Amino acid sequence: xxxxxxxxxxxxxxxxxxxxxxxxxxxxxxxxxxxxxxxxxxxxxxxxxxxxxxxxxxxxxxxxxxxxxxxxxxxxxxxxxxxxxxxxxxxxxxxxxxxxxxxxxxxxxxxxxxxxxxxxxxxxxxxxxxxxxxxxxxxxxxxxxxxxxxxxxxxxxxxxxxxxxxxxxxxxxxxxxxxxxxxxxxxxxxxxxxxxxxxxxxxxxxxxxxxxxxxxxxxxxxxxxxxxxxxxxxxxxxxxxxxxxxxxxxxxxxxxxxxxxxxxxxxxxxxxxxxxxxxxxxxxxxxxxxxxxxxxxxxxxxxxxxxxxxxxxxxxxxxxxxxxxxxxxxxxxxxxxxxxxxxxxxxxxxxxxxxxx
Amino acid sequence: xxxxxxxxxxxxxxxxxxxxxxxxxxxxxxxxxxxxxxxxxxxxxxxxxxxxxxxxxxxxxxxxxxxxxxxxxxxxxxxxxxxxxxxxxxxxxxxxxxxxxxxxxxxxxxxxxxxxxxxxxxxxxxxxxxxxxxxxxxxxxxxxxxxxxxxxxxxxxxxxxxxxxxxxxxxxxxxxxxxxxxxxxxxxxxxxxxxxxxxxxxxxxxxxxxxxxxxxxxxxxxxxxxxxxxxxxxxxxxxxxxxxxxxxxxxxxxxxxxxxxxxxxxxxxxxxxxxxxxxxxxxxxxxxxxxxxxxxxxxxxxxxxxxxxxxxxxxxxxxxxxxxxxxxxxxxxxxxxxxxxxxxxxxxxxxxxxxxx
Numbered sequence: 001x002x003x004x005x006x007x008x009x010x011x012x013x014x015x016x017x018x019x020x021x022x023x024x025x026x027x028x029x030x031x032x033x034x035x036x037x038x039x040x041x042x043x044x045x046x047x048x049x050x051x052x053x054x055x056x057x058x059x060x061x062x063x064x065x066x067x068x069x070x071x072x073x074x075x076x077x078x079x080x081x082x083x084x085x086x087x088x089x090x091x092x093x094x095x096x097x098x099x100x101x102x103x104x105x106x107x108x109x110x111x112x113x114x115x116x117x118x119x120x121x122x123x124x125x126x127x128x129x130x131x132x133x134x135x136x137x138x139x140x141x142x143x144x145x146x147x148x149x150x151x152x153x154x155x156x157x158x159x160x161x162x163x164x165x166x167x168x169x170x171x172x173x174x175x176x177x178x179x180x181x182x183x184x185x186x187x188x189x190x191x192x193x194x195x196x197x198x199x200x201x202x203x204x205x206x207x208x209x210x211x212x213x214x215x216x217x218x219x220x221x222x223x224x225x226x227x228x229x230x231x232x233x234x235x236x237x238x239x240x241x242x243x244x245x246x247x248x249x250x251x252x253x254x255x256x257x258x259x260x261x262x263x264x265x266x267x268x269x270x271x272x273x274x275x276x277x278x279x280x281x282x283x284x285x286x287x288x289x290x291x292x293x294x295x296x297x298x299x300x301x302x303x304x305x306x307x308x309x310x311x312x313x314x315x316x317x318x319x320x321x322x323x324x325x326x327x328x329x330x331x332x333x334x335x336x337x338x339x340x341x342x343x344x345x346x347x348x349x350x351x352x353x354x355x356x357x
Numbered sequence: 358x359x360x361x362x363x364x365x366x367x368x369x370x371x372x373x374x375x376x377x378x379x380x381x382x383x384x385x386x387x388x389x390x391x392x393x394x395x396x397x398x399x400x401x402x403x404x405x406x407x408x409x410x411x412x413x414x415x416x417x418x419x420x421x422x423x424x425x426x427x428x429x430x431x432x433x434x435x436x437x438x439x440x441x442x443x444x445x446x447x448x449x450x451x452x453x454x455x456x457x458x459x460x461x462x463x464x465x466x467x468x469x470x471x472x473x474x475x476x477x478x479x480x481x482x483x484x485x486x487x488x489x490x491x492x493x494x495x496x497x498x499x500x501x502x503x504x505x506x507x508x509x510x511x512x513x514x515x516x517x518x519x520x521x522x523x524x525x526x527x528x529x530x531x532x533x534x535x536x537x538x539x540x541x542x543x544x545x546x547x548x549x550x551x552x553x554x555x556x557x558x559x560x561x562x563x564x565x566x567x568x569x570x571x572x573x574x575x576x577x578x579x580x581x582x583x584x585x586x587x588x589x590x591x592x593x594x595x596x597x598x599x600x601x602x603x604x605x606x607x608x609x610x611x612x613x614x615x616x617x618x619x620x621x622x623x624x625x626x627x628x629x630x631x632x633x634x635x636x637x638x639x640x641x642x643x644x645x646x647x648x649x650x651x652x653x654x655x656x657x658x659x660x661x662x663x664x665x666x667x668x669x670x671x672x673x674x675x676x677x678x679x680x681x682x683x684x685x686x687x688x689x690x691x692x693x694x695x696x697x698x699x700x701x702x703x704x705x706x707x708x709x710x711x712x713x714x
Binding site: 003007008021023025028029030031032033034046047048049181197230281284285293299301302304306319322323324326328329330331332333334335336337339346351353354 | 361364365376381382385386387388389390391403404405406407408451544565631638641642655656658660661663676679680683684685686687688689690694696705708710712
C-alpha cells in the first residue's frame with residue numbers, strides 16, 4: 001500500500017476534453033478528486049471535475065497554483081508546451097513521464113525511438129524543404145504521406161503525395177513546419193493495443209481492437225480484432241517493450257498496421273486512447289481506471305475482456321442518432337456534454353456489447 | 358424523442374451522498390449536467406457534480422434558486438421535508454412523484470398502500486402509546502419489531518420486542534414518535550428487485566438480488582438470487598404492480614422476504630438502492646443510468662444481466678481492505694470519496710464479477 005496515493009488526494013489533469021472527463025469519473029470512483037487545467041472555456045470535464053482552471057499554458061502563475069493544489073499530474077493529450085511541463089515538473093510528479101511525451105510529440109523522435117528498440121515502422125525521412133523532400137521521395141518512393149513532425153492529430157497537418165508531381169503542393173501544406181515523409185504501408189487492417197504500466201513496472205494489456213478510420217478520424221473499434229494468435233501475442237509484447245523502454249507509468253495507445261510481413265507501428269499516444277473506449281463496457285477495469293490506478297500507484301486492474309464490443313464514435317450530427325440508439329438492447333451510450341455538434345467533432349460514443357460466443 | 362430532455366439540460370438532485378454521486382456520473386454519461394442540493398458540507402457528490410448548493414431544506418430562497426437553475430428534480434433519499442417539496446414542485450417537475458415519496462416516508466401509509474394493491478406485508482399496527490402497543494402486541498404477538506413510522510434507515514429508530522416484558526423499553530426508544538409494530542416474518546432469504554418505470558409507462562426490472570444484512574446494514578447482494586422460477590417472476594411482477602399503482606417515474610428498490618408461503622414486501626425505497634449497485638458491473642445500463650433515463654424521458658435501457666455479481670459494501674474500516682481488493686481479478690471498486698471512515702459508514706463497495714456458468 002505504501003505507494004498508493006491516499007484516498008481524497010487530488011489528481012491534476014492537463015486537458016479537459018472527453019478523455020479528461022472520463023479520467024475524472026474514474027478517479028472519483030477510486031476515491032480521488034480531480035483538478036483540470038484547460039485553456040478553453042467550459043470543457044467537457046467541467047461537469048465532473050471538482051475544479052477546473054481556465055488559463056493558457058503560458059500562464060506561469062496559474063500553472064504554479066494548479067500544481068500546488070494537486071498531488072500528482074497526468075494529461076489527456078500530448079501537446080502540452082515544454083515550458084509549462086518544466087514548471088509543473090519542478091513542483092509535482094508528472095505521470096506518464098516527460099520522455100514519453102517528448103517522443104510522442106515529435107514523429108521523427110518517435111520513429112527513431114521505435115526503430116531503436118527493434119520495432120518496425122513505416123519508412124520515413126525528415127523533410128525541411130524541397131531538396132530534402134526530393135531526396136526523401138527518391139529514397140522512399142511514392143505514394144507517401146508528408147506530415148508535420150509535431151502537433152498532428154485526427155488527420156490534420158498531413159498531405160498525401162500520390163505522384164512526385166504533387167510534392168510542391170504537399171510541402172506548401174506544411175506551412176514551413178518541419179515535416180516527415182512516411183512511406184505507404186500496405187496493410188490488411190489497423191489494430192491498436194491499449195497497454196498500461198504501473199509504478200512498480202508491472203505491465204497489463206487489453207485485447208487488441210480493430211480500428212476503422214473514416215476521413216482520418218476513428219469511426220469504430222471492434223474487439224476481438226481479426227488477428228492470428230501469433231499476431232495477437234506480438235501486438236501485446238511489442239506494446240510492453242515500448243512501455244518498458246520508456247519507464248512508462250499509465251495507459252498508452254499503440255496503433256499498429258497488420259501486414260503480411262508482420263506488425264508495423266503506426267504511432268503511439270501516451271494517454272488513454274479513443275480506441276480503448278470499448279473497455280468501459282467490456283472489462284471490469286476500463287482504460288480510464290487503469291490509467292488512474294497506474295498514476296496513483298495502485299496495482300493494475302485485471303484487463304481481461306468479458307464481452308465482445310463494437311465501439312462507434314458519434315461524430316458531429318451522429319449525435320442525432322442517440323434517441324434511436326437508446327432503444328437498442330446492449331448499447332451503452334457515452335456522451336461528452338458538448339453543446340454544439342460541429343462536423344468532425346467527437347460528441348460521444350456507443351459501446352455495443354455482446355457476450356462472447 | 359419529443360419527451361427527451363435536451364442534451365446539456367440540468368438535472369437537480371436532492372441529496373449529495375453516494376447515491377447522488379453515482380447519479381451525477383450517470384447523468385454526465387448521458388450528456389446532462391447536475392446540480393446537487395445538500396444540507397451538509399462537502400458531500401460525496403461534490404467531486405462529480407457541476408454545482409453543489411449547501412443549504413438547509415428550510416431555506417426557501419436557496420430552494421427557489423436551486424429549482425430555477427435546473428430542468429427537472431429528482432432525489433437520492435426519501436426524507437426531504439414536505440414544505441421543501443411543495444416549494445420545489447411549484448417550480449419544476451419532481452420525478453419520482455410526490456405520492457411515491459409520501460408513501461415511502463411513512464411505514465403505515467406504505468403498508469396500507471401495499472396491502473391495498475393486494476400485496477403481502479408483515480402484520481402491522483400503529484402504535485402511539487402504551488395502550489396501543491399492548492393492543493398491537495395482543496394482535497400481532499411477540500417477537501415483533503417496533504419502528505418509528507418515519508425517518509428510519511439502516512436499522513435506526515427500531516427496537517426488537519422478543520417478549521412482552523420488553524415493550525416499555527422499546528416504546529421509550531421511539532422517543533415519543535409515532536410508531537408501528539411489525540410482526541416477525543419467518544423468511545428463508547431476503548431479496549430485492551430494482552425496477553424502473555419510464556415517463557411513458559414502460560417498466561423494466563433487473564434480476565432480483567439476494568441480500569445479507571449485518572447489524573441492520575446491507576452487507577452483500579448476490580445475483581443471481583437463490584429463487585425458484587416462479588418466485589423470480591412473482592418478484593418482478595409485484596414490483597411492476599407497485600410502480601404502476603404509483604404512476605412512478607424512475608428507479609425503485611423493493612425489498613422482499615422469501616417465505617414458504619410466498620413473497621412478503623418488507624419495504625420500498627423510491628430511489629436507486631444499495632442492493633442495485635451490482636448493476637454497475639453486471640448490466641449494460643446500470644440502475645443509476647436507468648434512473649436518469651426515466652427522469653430525463655429516455656426509453657428505459659436493457660436491464661439484462663451479462664454476469665454473475667457479488668456486491669460487498671465497504672463499511673467503516675472495511676475500506677482498509679481496498680489495497681488487497683485492488684489486487685483481485687474481476688473486482689470492480691467504487692469508493693465514495695468520504696474523508697473519514699466512521700463505524701457503520703458506507704465508504705464504498707466492490708462488485709466481484711464472473712461470467713455466468
